[in-house]
Amino acid sequence: MEKVSIIIPVYNRSDNKRGAEYLREAIDSALSQTYENIEVIVVNDGSDDEGASERTALSYGEKIRYFYKENGGVSSALNLGINKASGDWISWLSHDDLYTSDKISTQMKDVEKVKVSGKEYRKYLYYCRGGFINSNGDKIKKSTKTLSDGLYNGSDVIHEILNGYGIGGCGLLMPKKMFEDVGSFEEDMRYSQDWFMWVNAFIFGYGLYVNNKIMSLTRLHNMQTSTTGQGFRQADRKKTAEFLSKKLVGMTDSKNNNLLKDYMYLCVFEGLNEWGIKIYYELKKRKEANVGDFFRLHLLKVTGRIKACLAQKYYLIRYGVKR
Numbered sequence: 001m002e003k004v005s006i007i008i009p010v011y012n013r014s015d016n017k018r019g020a021e022y023l024r025e026a027i028d029s030a031l032s033q034t035y036e037n038i039e040v041i042v043v044n045d046g047s048d049d050e051g052a053s054e055r056t057a058l059s060y061g062e063k064i065r066y067f068y069k070e071n072g073g074v075s076s077a078l079n080l081g082i083n084k085a086s087g088d089w090i091s092w093l094s095h096d097d098l099y100t101s102d103k104i105s106t107q108m109k110d111v112e113k114v115k116v117s118g119k120e121y122r123k124y125l126y127y128c129r130g131g132f133i134n135s136n137g138d139k140i141k142k143s144t145k146t147l148s149d150g151l152y153n154g155s156d157v158i159h160e161i162l163n164g165y166g167i168g169g170c171g172l173l174m175p176k177k178m179f180e181d182v183g184s185f186e187e188d189m190r191y192s193q194d195w196f197m198w199v200n201a202f203i204f205g206y207g208l209y210v211n212n213k214i215m216s217l218t219r220l221h222n223m224q225t226s227t228t229g230q231g232f233r234q235a236d237r238k239k240t241a242e243f244l245s246k247k248l249v250g251m252t253d254s255k256n257n258n259l260l261k262d263y264m265y266l267c268v269f270e271g272l273n274e275w276g277i278k279i280y281y282e283l284k285k286r287k288e289a290n291v292g293d294f295f296r297l298h299l300l301k302v303t304g305r306i307k308a309c310l311a312q313k314y315y316l317i318r319y320g321v322k323r
Contacts (some may be wrong), residue, residue: 001037002111003171004104005087006030009077010044010095018135022219025137027056029098031063035105040064043081046071046107053095058214069159075185075193082179092173096219097170098137103128107173110209113153123196124151124207126173128215131298140220147210154202159253161199162262167208169194170216178206187193192236196243203247234271241267241275245282258288268297270302276291 008026012019030040042064042301057066067079082090107126115121132140182201185193210214248260261283268276276297283289
């Protein structure tokens with residue numbers, strides 16, 4: 001039976017009154033897994049909560065492995081956890097999120113299915129659909145783009161990602177070897193390090209196995225990085241744009257979609273107009289873009305601004321913070 005390392009990076013601030021409570025719930029959900037061969041690793045990324053997170057973690061004794069480090073961001077905490085992990089597989093659980101008790105056992109069965117089919121099962125990431133809960137743990141209805149169950153090659157997944165398909169890190173089961181092949185999480189990224197890692201893995205040649213059973217639960221609240229860390233977002237996007245504008249040249253998916261063109265559209269829609277136009281002229285030089293694409297870029301620029309404005313109002317009303 002292959003071993004799975006569940007890594008829980010935690011950073012709580014003193015104003016996050018329920019942070020230690022969320023951490024306890026996350027650890028409990030990891031320890032409640034029906035799959036027997038697991039280890040739970042908690043990495044405290046220098047929490048500033050008067051020791052509450054540390055006391056919570058230490059209260060589990062030898063049931064978990066606990067490490068403390070100076071604050072460096074979730075990427076650095078994940079990297080430390082991966083380096084300390086003794087498992088063949090890595091599963092990331094945010095300290096304020098939850099797993100269903102069958103998450104790991106079900107995904108390891110998915111691994112076995114791919115293995116029996118004769119495919120290189122360690123060249124896939126295994127993904128389950130995620131649900132959402134609020135600060136009290138109540139389920140929230142939220143629509144997200146989904147893919148059908150089954151196997152997907154990397155280029156096809158990249159096309160879907162660039163067209164709105166989101167991969168939540170807590171829904172993944174990843175071969176530890178992937179981090180040897182692709183590298184560690186980018187520690188200078190504080191917002192998009194997960195998105196960057198998945199796309200990089202798919203570019204490298206890893207595929208995705210999708211299971212649409214909901215087995216991870218993401219907690220939506222006003223202290224999570226996705227609502228408080230928006231200042232890091234633009235810097236991450238610029239680094240991503242510089243990387244992908246080189247890596248996606250000439251790449252297509254199984255339906256012959258031009259992945260660099262997909263990314264060009266996404267850049268403009270997300271406000272990276274400089275990179276979008278730069279990619280457009282590069283594609284035009286290669287005769288892979290035309291005037292129709294140029295007009296579509298202008299339309300996406302407008303709709304992107306409208307979307308950003310609406311999102312800011314939504315986050316301000318729901319979380320009391322500007323997005």
